[in-house]
Amino acid sequence: MSKDLYPSLPIYIIDDDAVSREAHQGILEQRGMNHIMFSDNTDEVLSKLENQKVSLILLDLMFPDCEKNGEDLLPDILQRYPDVPVIIITENDAVETAVQCMKSNAYDYLVKPVNSERLVTTVELALEFGDISNENLTLQKQLLSGQLQHPEAFSGIVSSNNEMLSIFRYVEATSTSNQPLLISGETGVGKELIATAVHKCSNRKGEFISFSAAGLDDETFCDRLFGHVRGGIEGATEDQMGIAQKANEGTLFLDEIAELSYENQKRLLQFIQEREYYPLGSTKPKRTSAKVVAATNKDLKNMVDQGQYRADLYYRLSTHHISIPPLRDRMEDLQLLLDYFIDMAAKDMNKRFRVPSKKILACLSEYEFPGNIRELRAMINDAVVSQKRGDWLDTKFFEKYVNKNQPNGVQIRKFQSSDSAAFVSALHRLPLMRTLQDTLIEEALKRSNGNQTIAANMIGVCRQTIIRFLKK
Structure with a gap:
């Protein structure tokens, strides 16, 4: 070798x-x-x-x-x-x-x-x-060109959101670096997908190895990460390779790193800084050239400020840092994601469905998605499985789901004619029709984060109406 x-x-x-x-x-x-x-x-x-x-x-x-x-x-x-x-x-x-x-x-x-x-x-x-100098130069070139050098690396991530596209360019610029990368974001936003893209862009010869630190005691964490020699732990009858060795010349993805004990934080810091480790029971160090990518759904900086996380490890991990936005902040991707996941689920279950109705898009655009992309995919899989007849997904399935799972007990209710009457009677002076329409469009654009299609569906107008409003 x-x-x-x-x-x-x-x-x-x-x-x-x-x-x-x-x-x-x-x-x-x-x-x-x-x-x-x-x-x-x-x-x-x-x-x-x-x-x-x-x-x-x-x-x-x-x-x-x-x-x-x-x-x-x-x-x-x-x-x-x-x-x-x-x-x-x-x-x-x-x-x-x-x-x-x-x-x-x-x-x-x-x-x-x-x-x-x-x-x-x-x-x-x-x-x-x-x-870092080379990464800055690469990033500057990519920002100026606006083009991705490895678009195939991001094929599993569906987005037209500008912030996500900036993240893709940052991934390309930093992927060849030997320095650690920290990915933060809520549960279900796609942190492992971004880590996989980092590995693909890096052209590293080794494997992409994923490892979750959640729920592991100190010895189990060290054994899984560093491995052991015969007799190194109780019952060890032969040498066991750790994932640090498996990821050599590749990428080591450490998930849930906020869950590490203080002692394991210290061990991880030494591993990253020295690029060497000792299998349990061994006195001979091993070296690794793996790139470390860490992920968390917690606010590590706040944990550092509260004395719950080592500051030196946090700053070492965050040499490069990516924060992935939640789905509610990139609702312009909702239509793309709906189409993508419906197509995937239909193929898996040998079914065929048409493009989802505007009513489904409008319904989901009001939802907070606490579980983000993962929740949307699970929701669509459930809807496809539940659909027994027809090639249109049932709008009522999504309405029931949203009303049941909306955070803080918020219920999504259709605007009834009685609501309209109450709204109008409460006005001291009736607004002009043009003023009322402009106000509704502005509010719809605000709620949809500027997505014209979703905004139009919310208030029952065509997209051209929104476009004409924006051109005024």
Whole structure:
């Protein structure tokens, strides 16, 4: 089995001192950073960079046998590759030169002999800086173009909502990053679907592995995540691989992470930061290159403020953060979702149905959907199963469902003629017909979050009436 390389693009060490090169290589490899390339002169550097992208550069300043020294080479590197962090390595007597390099936009400098922890920390921070810089550039390009690079990755997510489309572009921009991603949102909004899209966009070689942390005690959580060796836990007669190993070179999706105990929060933080773990009962660490995507339906920031969640883990997880809007805030997707789920349910049950009636759309547009997309899908499956005859779904099924399940006991009731009479008689002065129509249209658009079709269905007019109103 081939050895996993980290980072995905090599660290480029440029130093004419073989002892120094090997020492830096050894320190980095001990911490899992084993993807390294070298040059012992400055003459070949630019040609190498043309043929090989790198994650960062460690550049020595002194090259007595070369035409250019490190200080001379630095401007060329920064001009051609402004997004690659460059860390200067210098002797004690050249610190002032290193400071001048920093002013020219070098990332940082280290003084020989380099302290091991300082080297590792500086390189790790530079890798994170490079990741985020590249993601920002990708995101800017996508926002300007308005186009998705991997539309197929989002084929299972039905939406024309602008906020959702922005999330899709953000997913594409951050998917190749090694940094964690936190997905928050109410139950049923589709957090795992977004996590799956992240994996598809990342082009990672490994698998997408999903794992829920809900309801697990400390030992079970560690056993499921890290695995164990023979004798590592009671009754363990053989080694057992954990999902951290199964997700290597892929994506590890951790759901319900708000449910972790304080001790397991600490373990998860160390796992994410160090990219290594110990199977239960083992003294030998294992490393992983899996991208961690975490999800929760809780307000983690509020839990941090209340002292119920570790602040360091929260900020580490939320290096990148996606908040998925609830269905009630993207009602323009309702018609698309209805068509999509009815078609799926009909195919599963070998039935055929026409496009749902406007009455069903108007009825559901008044509903809060506390269970979001998952609830809508379950509702439609139930309606399709319940339909014994005909190819039109029964409107009464949806009316009964909405009245029974509307949050806070709110009942959806049709506006009767007696309501109209009471409404008119309560007016001191009758409004003009045009004023009344405009007021109704404005209120319908407000309740439907600007969806013209739903607004028209609410008040019994055609969509062209809404369009003419908006053009005035």
